[in-house]
Amino acid sequence: MDPGTYTLLVSLPASTDVTFGAAGERRLDPGWYAYTGSAFGPGGLSRVERHRRVAAGEHDVRHWHVDSLTGHPETRLDAVYVTENRDHECAIARALNDAAEPIPGLGASDCDCETHVAYAPERETVAATVHGEHEAER
Template sequence: MSPGTYTLLLSRSAPATIAFGAAGERRLDRGWYAYTGSAFGPGGLSRVERHRRVASGEHDVRHWHVDYLTGDPGTRLDAVFVTEDADRECDVARALADAGEPVPGLGASDCDCGTHVAYAAERETLAAVASEEHESVR
Protein backbone atom coordinates (compact mmCIF):
# COMPACT_ATOMS: atom_id res chain seq x y z
CA MET A 1 0.00 0.00 0.00
CA SER A 2 1.24 3.51 -0.74
CA PRO A 3 2.63 5.80 1.97
CA GLY A 4 0.89 8.95 3.12
CA THR A 5 -0.73 11.07 5.80
CA TYR A 6 -4.01 10.29 7.52
CA THR A 7 -6.41 11.72 10.07
CA LEU A 8 -8.66 9.57 12.26
CA LEU A 9 -11.92 11.26 13.25
CA LEU A 10 -13.10 9.82 16.57
CA SER A 11 -16.11 10.43 18.79
CA ARG A 12 -16.54 10.06 22.52
CA SER A 13 -20.05 9.64 23.89
CA ALA A 14 -19.05 10.47 27.47
CA PRO A 15 -16.17 12.16 29.28
CA ALA A 16 -13.41 9.95 30.65
CA THR A 17 -9.89 9.99 32.00
CA ILE A 18 -7.61 7.94 29.77
CA ALA A 19 -4.03 6.91 30.54
CA PHE A 20 -1.82 7.46 27.47
CA GLY A 21 1.13 5.32 28.50
CA ALA A 22 4.22 7.39 29.33
CA ALA A 23 2.38 10.59 28.29
CA GLY A 24 0.19 10.25 31.38
CA GLU A 25 -3.52 10.71 31.95
CA ARG A 26 -5.78 13.16 30.15
CA ARG A 27 -9.37 14.06 30.98
CA LEU A 28 -11.26 13.94 27.68
CA ASP A 29 -14.66 15.55 27.21
CA ARG A 30 -17.58 14.15 25.30
CA GLY A 31 -17.23 15.18 21.67
CA TRP A 32 -14.94 14.75 18.67
CA TYR A 33 -11.22 14.11 18.38
CA ALA A 34 -8.93 14.13 15.35
CA TYR A 35 -5.58 12.37 15.35
CA THR A 36 -3.20 12.98 12.45
CA GLY A 37 -0.38 10.57 11.65
CA SER A 38 1.84 9.51 8.80
CA ALA A 39 2.67 6.13 7.37
CA PHE A 40 5.91 6.12 5.39
CA GLY A 41 7.40 2.91 6.74
CA PRO A 42 6.81 -0.63 5.57
CA GLY A 43 3.17 -1.19 4.68
CA GLY A 44 2.43 2.50 4.18
CA LEU A 45 -1.19 3.41 4.76
CA SER A 46 -2.04 -0.16 5.79
CA ARG A 47 -1.34 1.30 9.25
CA VAL A 48 -4.87 2.71 9.07
CA GLU A 49 -6.21 -0.87 9.12
CA ARG A 50 -4.27 -1.48 12.33
CA HIS A 51 -5.98 1.57 13.87
CA ARG A 52 -9.35 0.15 12.76
CA ARG A 53 -8.56 -3.18 14.45
CA VAL A 54 -7.61 -1.44 17.70
CA ALA A 55 -10.81 0.65 17.55
CA SER A 56 -12.95 -2.45 16.98
CA GLY A 57 -11.31 -4.37 19.83
CA GLU A 58 -9.69 -6.95 17.52
CA HIS A 59 -6.16 -5.80 18.44
CA ASP A 60 -5.21 -4.82 21.97
CA VAL A 61 -1.52 -3.83 21.66
CA ARG A 62 -0.90 -0.20 22.63
CA HIS A 63 2.09 1.16 20.74
CA TRP A 64 1.23 4.80 19.94
CA HIS A 65 -0.62 7.44 21.99
CA VAL A 66 -3.61 7.17 19.67
CA ASP A 67 -3.95 3.45 20.52
CA TYR A 68 -5.01 4.39 24.05
CA LEU A 69 -7.74 6.62 22.65
CA THR A 70 -8.96 4.31 19.88
CA GLY A 71 -8.76 1.31 22.21
CA ASP A 72 -10.93 2.90 24.89
CA PRO A 73 -14.48 1.43 24.83
CA GLY A 74 -16.03 4.93 24.90
CA THR A 75 -14.31 5.94 21.65
CA ARG A 76 -15.72 5.24 18.18
CA LEU A 77 -13.83 5.59 14.88
CA ASP A 78 -16.07 7.67 12.62
CA ALA A 79 -13.98 8.40 9.50
CA VAL A 80 -10.46 8.28 8.09
CA PHE A 81 -9.15 11.06 5.84
CA VAL A 82 -6.13 10.22 3.67
CA THR A 83 -3.55 11.92 1.46
CA GLU A 84 -1.34 9.47 -0.41
CA ASP A 85 2.34 10.03 -1.20
CA ALA A 86 2.66 13.28 0.76
CA ASP A 87 4.01 13.98 4.24
CA ARG A 88 1.54 16.60 5.49
CA GLU A 89 1.28 15.29 9.06
CA CYS A 90 2.38 18.41 10.96
CA ASP A 91 0.56 20.86 8.64
CA VAL A 92 -2.72 18.97 8.95
CA ALA A 93 -2.34 18.52 12.73
CA ARG A 94 -1.76 22.28 13.15
CA ALA A 95 -4.79 23.16 10.99
CA LEU A 96 -7.00 20.84 13.07
CA ALA A 97 -5.65 22.21 16.37
CA ASP A 98 -6.29 25.77 15.13
CA ALA A 99 -9.89 24.88 14.19
CA GLY A 100 -10.61 23.05 17.44
CA GLU A 101 -8.68 22.78 20.66
CA PRO A 102 -5.28 21.09 20.87
CA VAL A 103 -4.88 18.20 23.32
CA PRO A 104 -1.28 18.87 24.44
CA GLY A 105 1.46 16.25 24.38
CA LEU A 106 -0.23 13.52 22.34
CA GLY A 107 0.82 11.94 19.07
CA ALA A 108 3.73 14.27 18.35
CA SER A 109 6.67 12.64 20.09
CA ASP A 110 8.71 12.46 16.87
CA CYS A 111 8.42 16.14 15.84
CA ASP A 112 8.40 19.66 17.30
CA CYS A 113 4.60 20.01 17.36
CA GLY A 114 2.84 20.31 20.70
CA THR A 115 0.24 17.73 19.68
CA HIS A 116 -1.29 15.80 16.80
CA VAL A 117 -4.66 15.44 18.56
CA ALA A 118 -7.40 18.08 18.38
CA TYR A 119 -10.78 18.28 20.12
CA ALA A 120 -14.09 19.91 19.16
CA ALA A 121 -17.57 19.63 20.62
CA GLU A 122 -19.12 19.33 17.14
CA ARG A 123 -18.13 16.87 14.40
CA GLU A 124 -18.21 19.39 11.58
CA THR A 125 -15.55 21.59 13.20
CA LEU A 126 -12.91 18.90 12.64
CA ALA A 127 -14.46 17.04 9.70
CA ALA A 128 -14.54 20.17 7.51
CA VAL A 129 -10.84 20.89 8.08
CA ALA A 130 -9.82 17.24 7.62
CA SER A 131 -11.79 17.11 4.38
CA GLU A 132 -10.11 20.27 3.09
CA GLU A 133 -6.62 19.08 4.08
CA HIS A 134 -6.85 15.53 2.65
CA GLU A 135 -7.54 14.01 -0.76
CA SER A 136 -10.04 11.31 0.20
CA VAL A 137 -12.16 9.71 2.92
CA ARG A 138 -11.94 5.98 3.64
Template sequence: MPGGTYTLLVAMPERTTITVGALGEHVFEPGWYAYTGSAFGTGGFARIERHRAVDDGENDTRHWHIDYLLGHAETTIAAVAWTVEADIECVVADALPGQPVAGFGASDCNCESHLAFALDRERLWRAIRGAHRAFAL
Protein backbone atom coordinates in the same frame (compact mmCIF):
# COMPACT_ATOMS: atom_id res chain seq x y z
CA MET B 1 0.53 -0.54 -0.33
CA PRO B 2 1.22 3.20 -0.70
CA GLY B 3 1.76 5.47 2.25
CA GLY B 4 1.02 9.06 3.12
CA THR B 5 -0.76 11.10 5.75
CA TYR B 6 -4.11 10.28 7.34
CA THR B 7 -6.52 11.79 9.84
CA LEU B 8 -8.95 9.77 11.94
CA LEU B 9 -12.19 11.35 13.12
CA VAL B 10 -12.92 9.73 16.49
CA ALA B 11 -16.12 9.94 18.55
CA MET B 12 -15.92 10.01 22.34
CA PRO B 13 -19.46 9.89 23.77
CA GLU B 14 -18.64 10.33 27.45
CA ARG B 15 -16.05 11.99 29.69
CA THR B 16 -13.34 9.53 30.62
CA THR B 17 -9.82 9.40 32.00
CA ILE B 18 -7.31 7.32 30.06
CA THR B 19 -3.65 6.66 30.81
CA VAL B 20 -1.82 7.44 27.57
CA GLY B 21 1.58 5.75 27.77
CA ALA B 22 4.34 8.12 28.88
CA LEU B 23 1.95 11.11 28.68
CA GLY B 24 0.18 9.76 31.75
CA GLU B 25 -3.46 10.24 32.69
CA HIS B 26 -5.55 12.51 30.52
CA VAL B 27 -9.20 13.47 30.78
CA PHE B 28 -11.00 13.24 27.44
CA GLU B 29 -14.20 15.24 27.22
CA PRO B 30 -17.17 13.99 25.19
CA GLY B 31 -17.05 15.17 21.61
CA TRP B 32 -14.96 14.66 18.50
CA TYR B 33 -11.23 14.12 18.13
CA ALA B 34 -9.09 14.38 15.01
CA TYR B 35 -5.84 12.41 15.09
CA THR B 36 -3.35 13.01 12.28
CA GLY B 37 -0.59 10.51 11.60
CA SER B 38 1.73 9.31 8.88
CA ALA B 39 1.94 5.91 7.24
CA PHE B 40 5.22 5.78 5.37
CA GLY B 41 6.60 2.64 6.96
CA THR B 42 6.13 -0.96 5.92
CA GLY B 43 2.52 -1.52 4.89
CA GLY B 44 1.68 2.14 4.31
CA PHE B 45 -2.01 2.82 4.85
CA ALA B 46 -2.45 -0.66 6.35
CA ARG B 47 -1.79 1.27 9.57
CA ILE B 48 -5.38 2.54 9.33
CA GLU B 49 -6.65 -1.05 9.45
CA ARG B 50 -4.45 -1.63 12.51
CA HIS B 51 -6.10 1.40 14.16
CA ARG B 52 -9.53 -0.04 13.29
CA ALA B 53 -8.53 -3.38 14.88
CA VAL B 54 -7.57 -1.57 18.11
CA ASP B 55 -10.84 0.40 17.95
CA ASP B 56 -12.83 -2.84 17.46
CA GLY B 57 -11.05 -4.56 20.38
CA GLU B 58 -9.36 -7.09 18.07
CA ASN B 59 -5.85 -5.78 18.85
CA ASP B 60 -4.70 -5.03 22.40
CA THR B 61 -1.19 -3.86 21.51
CA ARG B 62 -0.47 -0.24 22.40
CA HIS B 63 2.44 1.28 20.42
CA TRP B 64 1.29 4.85 19.80
CA HIS B 65 -0.66 7.42 21.80
CA ILE B 66 -3.70 6.93 19.57
CA ASP B 67 -3.82 3.24 20.54
CA TYR B 68 -4.72 4.22 24.11
CA LEU B 69 -7.59 6.42 22.97
CA LEU B 70 -8.89 3.93 20.40
CA GLY B 71 -8.54 1.09 22.89
CA HIS B 72 -11.15 2.65 25.14
CA ALA B 73 -14.45 0.77 24.78
CA GLU B 74 -16.52 3.89 24.08
CA THR B 75 -14.47 5.41 21.24
CA THR B 76 -15.33 4.88 17.60
CA ILE B 77 -13.53 5.79 14.38
CA ALA B 78 -16.27 7.67 12.54
CA ALA B 79 -14.35 8.62 9.37
CA VAL B 80 -10.88 8.67 7.82
CA ALA B 81 -9.26 11.11 5.39
CA TRP B 82 -5.91 10.45 3.73
CA THR B 83 -3.52 11.89 1.21
CA VAL B 84 -1.32 9.47 -0.72
CA GLU B 85 2.45 10.02 -0.82
CA ALA B 86 2.26 13.39 0.93
CA ASP B 87 4.25 14.03 4.10
CA ILE B 88 1.85 16.65 5.49
CA GLU B 89 1.21 15.26 8.98
CA CYS B 90 2.36 18.34 10.91
CA VAL B 91 0.72 20.97 8.68
CA VAL B 92 -2.61 19.12 8.68
CA ALA B 93 -2.54 18.66 12.46
CA ASP B 94 -1.69 22.34 12.91
CA ALA B 95 -4.50 23.48 10.59
CA LEU B 96 -7.32 21.77 12.46
CA PRO B 97 -9.73 23.79 14.61
CA GLY B 98 -10.51 22.99 18.19
CA GLN B 99 -8.34 22.43 21.21
CA PRO B 100 -5.06 20.54 20.83
CA VAL B 101 -4.40 17.77 23.35
CA ALA B 102 -0.92 18.74 24.53
CA GLY B 103 1.86 16.40 23.39
CA PHE B 104 -0.49 13.76 21.98
CA GLY B 105 0.99 12.02 18.94
CA ALA B 106 3.76 14.58 18.60
CA SER B 107 6.68 12.91 20.37
CA ASP B 108 8.76 12.76 17.18
CA CYS B 109 8.30 16.38 16.03
CA ASN B 110 8.04 19.92 17.40
CA CYS B 111 4.24 20.20 17.11
CA GLU B 112 2.07 20.98 20.11
CA SER B 113 -0.18 18.03 19.29
CA HIS B 114 -1.48 15.74 16.56
CA LEU B 115 -4.86 15.36 18.30
CA ALA B 116 -7.49 18.09 18.25
CA PHE B 117 -10.75 18.15 20.21
CA ALA B 118 -13.95 19.82 19.02
CA LEU B 119 -17.63 19.67 19.89
CA ASP B 120 -18.86 20.20 16.32
CA ARG B 121 -18.42 17.05 14.20
CA GLU B 122 -19.27 18.62 10.85
CA ARG B 123 -16.99 21.63 11.29
CA LEU B 124 -14.10 19.38 12.31
CA TRP B 125 -14.70 16.92 9.43
CA ARG B 126 -14.87 19.76 6.87
CA ALA B 127 -11.59 21.14 8.26
CA ILE B 128 -9.95 17.71 8.05
CA ARG B 129 -10.95 17.23 4.41
CA GLY B 130 -10.01 20.81 3.57
CA ALA B 131 -6.57 20.53 5.16
CA HIS B 132 -5.79 17.32 3.28
CA ARG B 133 -6.79 18.98 -0.02
CA ALA B 134 -4.96 22.23 0.70
CA PHE B 135 -1.64 20.66 1.61
CA ALA B 136 -1.59 17.75 -0.86
CA LEU B 137 1.28 17.74 -3.33
Protein backbone atom coordinates in the same frame (compact mmCIF):
# COMPACT_ATOMS: atom_id res chain seq x y z
CA MET C 1 0.38 -0.24 0.18
CA ASP C 2 1.28 3.35 -0.71
CA PRO C 3 2.65 5.68 1.96
CA GLY C 4 0.80 8.81 3.02
CA THR C 5 -0.81 10.98 5.65
CA TYR C 6 -4.03 10.12 7.45
CA THR C 7 -6.41 11.56 10.01
CA LEU C 8 -8.64 9.52 12.29
CA LEU C 9 -11.90 11.08 13.49
CA VAL C 10 -12.99 9.61 16.83
CA SER C 11 -16.18 10.24 18.79
CA LEU C 12 -16.54 10.14 22.56
CA PRO C 13 -20.14 10.27 23.84
CA ALA C 14 -19.39 11.04 27.51
CA SER C 15 -16.55 12.40 29.64
CA THR C 16 -14.02 9.72 30.47
CA ASP C 17 -10.48 9.23 31.70
CA VAL C 18 -8.00 7.84 29.18
CA THR C 19 -4.44 6.82 30.03
CA PHE C 20 -1.96 7.66 27.27
CA GLY C 21 1.05 5.62 28.38
CA ALA C 22 3.92 7.80 29.58
CA ALA C 23 1.88 10.93 28.72
CA GLY C 24 -0.39 10.01 31.65
CA GLU C 25 -4.09 10.06 32.26
CA ARG C 26 -6.30 12.76 30.76
CA ARG C 27 -9.92 13.59 31.41
CA LEU C 28 -11.52 13.90 27.97
CA ASP C 29 -14.73 15.78 27.32
CA PRO C 30 -17.48 14.35 25.16
CA GLY C 31 -17.15 15.30 21.52
CA TRP C 32 -14.87 14.71 18.57
CA TYR C 33 -11.14 14.03 18.46
CA ALA C 34 -8.95 14.14 15.37
CA TYR C 35 -5.54 12.48 15.24
CA THR C 36 -3.23 13.05 12.27
CA GLY C 37 -0.37 10.70 11.51
CA SER C 38 1.78 9.54 8.64
CA ALA C 39 2.76 6.15 7.31
CA PHE C 40 5.96 6.27 5.30
CA GLY C 41 7.63 3.17 6.71
CA PRO C 42 7.19 -0.47 5.74
CA GLY C 43 3.58 -1.23 4.89
CA GLY C 44 2.68 2.40 4.26
CA LEU C 45 -0.98 3.19 4.82
CA SER C 46 -1.71 -0.37 5.97
CA ARG C 47 -1.14 1.26 9.37
CA VAL C 48 -4.66 2.67 9.03
CA GLU C 49 -6.02 -0.89 9.02
CA ARG C 50 -4.14 -1.53 12.25
CA HIS C 51 -5.84 1.52 13.78
CA ARG C 52 -9.20 0.13 12.63
CA ARG C 53 -8.45 -3.22 14.31
CA VAL C 54 -7.53 -1.47 17.57
CA ALA C 55 -10.76 0.54 17.42
CA ALA C 56 -12.78 -2.63 16.76
CA GLY C 57 -11.18 -4.40 19.74
CA GLU C 58 -9.40 -6.89 17.49
CA HIS C 59 -5.86 -5.75 18.39
CA ASP C 60 -4.78 -5.08 21.98
CA VAL C 61 -1.24 -3.75 21.52
CA ARG C 62 -0.98 -0.05 22.42
CA HIS C 63 2.04 1.36 20.61
CA TRP C 64 1.07 4.99 19.92
CA HIS C 65 -0.93 7.58 21.91
CA VAL C 66 -3.78 7.28 19.45
CA ASP C 67 -4.11 3.57 20.32
CA SER C 68 -5.16 4.59 23.83
CA LEU C 69 -7.88 6.78 22.34
CA THR C 70 -9.15 4.47 19.60
CA GLY C 71 -8.85 1.39 21.81
CA HIS C 72 -10.83 2.87 24.69
CA PRO C 73 -14.22 1.14 25.08
CA GLU C 74 -16.10 4.49 25.15
CA THR C 75 -14.76 5.78 21.81
CA ARG C 76 -15.76 5.02 18.24
CA LEU C 77 -13.71 5.47 15.09
CA ASP C 78 -16.07 7.51 12.92
CA ALA C 79 -14.04 8.31 9.80
CA VAL C 80 -10.59 8.05 8.24
CA TYR C 81 -9.20 10.62 5.79
CA VAL C 82 -6.17 9.68 3.68
CA THR C 83 -3.82 11.50 1.33
CA GLU C 84 -1.55 9.05 -0.46
CA ASN C 85 2.10 9.76 -1.28
CA ARG C 86 2.16 13.12 0.53
CA ASP C 87 3.74 13.92 3.88
CA HIS C 88 1.61 16.73 5.28
CA GLU C 89 1.12 15.35 8.79
CA CYS C 90 2.33 18.43 10.66
CA ALA C 91 0.57 20.92 8.37
CA ILE C 92 -2.77 19.14 8.83
CA ALA C 93 -2.22 18.83 12.60
CA ARG C 94 -1.47 22.59 12.82
CA ALA C 95 -4.62 23.42 10.84
CA LEU C 96 -6.66 21.27 13.22
CA ASN C 97 -5.06 22.90 16.24
CA ASP C 98 -6.00 26.31 14.82
CA ALA C 99 -9.62 25.26 14.19
CA ALA C 100 -10.18 23.22 17.35
CA GLU C 101 -8.65 22.72 20.80
CA PRO C 102 -5.19 21.13 20.81
CA ILE C 103 -4.61 18.31 23.31
CA PRO C 104 -0.95 19.00 24.23
CA GLY C 105 1.65 16.25 24.34
CA LEU C 106 -0.20 13.62 22.32
CA GLY C 107 0.74 12.03 19.02
CA ALA C 108 3.71 14.23 18.16
CA SER C 109 6.71 12.54 19.76
CA ASP C 110 8.66 12.41 16.48
CA CYS C 111 8.37 16.09 15.52
CA ASP C 112 8.39 19.59 17.04
CA CYS C 113 4.60 20.01 17.07
CA GLU C 114 2.79 20.54 20.38
CA THR C 115 0.31 17.81 19.47
CA HIS C 116 -1.31 15.88 16.65
CA VAL C 117 -4.60 15.46 18.50
CA ALA C 118 -7.34 18.11 18.44
CA TYR C 119 -10.74 18.24 20.10
CA ALA C 120 -14.05 19.93 19.33
CA PRO C 121 -17.48 19.44 20.88
CA GLU C 122 -19.11 19.41 17.41
CA ARG C 123 -18.17 16.98 14.63
CA GLU C 124 -18.33 19.58 11.89
CA THR C 125 -15.55 21.67 13.47
CA VAL C 126 -12.94 18.95 13.02
CA ALA C 127 -14.49 17.12 10.05
CA ALA C 128 -14.62 20.20 7.82
CA THR C 129 -11.01 21.10 8.61
CA VAL C 130 -9.77 17.55 8.07
CA HIS C 131 -11.67 17.14 4.81
CA GLY C 132 -10.49 20.50 3.49
CA GLU C 133 -6.84 19.91 4.43
CA HIS C 134 -6.70 16.43 2.92
CA GLU C 135 -8.44 17.63 -0.27
CA ALA C 136 -6.04 20.56 -0.56
CA GLU C 137 -3.08 18.16 -0.46
CA ARG C 138 -4.24 15.92 -3.34
